[in-house]
Amino acid sequence: MSDDPVVLHTFDNEADAEMAQQLLEDSGVRAFVSKDDAGGMEPHLQLTGGVRLVVGRTDAERAREILKQMISD
Secondary structure, eight states: OOOOEEEEEEESSHHHHHHHHHHHHHTTOOEEEEEOSGGGTOGGGHHHHOEEEEEEGGGHHHHHHHHHHHHHO
């Protein structure tokens, strides 16, 4: 099975994405935050493209279960 990166969820802001990343990391799932905001110089660009939480394909199902409660709130 491939471990290609998968966008697990797209958040409205970096703070929420980083909280979700930390929750996953604390549960043993490697994750990273991806955003296109010109290296932080144009944070308003997050409003149009969002902030993506990315995991490996092999961890995606487990990660979705871990984040289910956080995302539904």
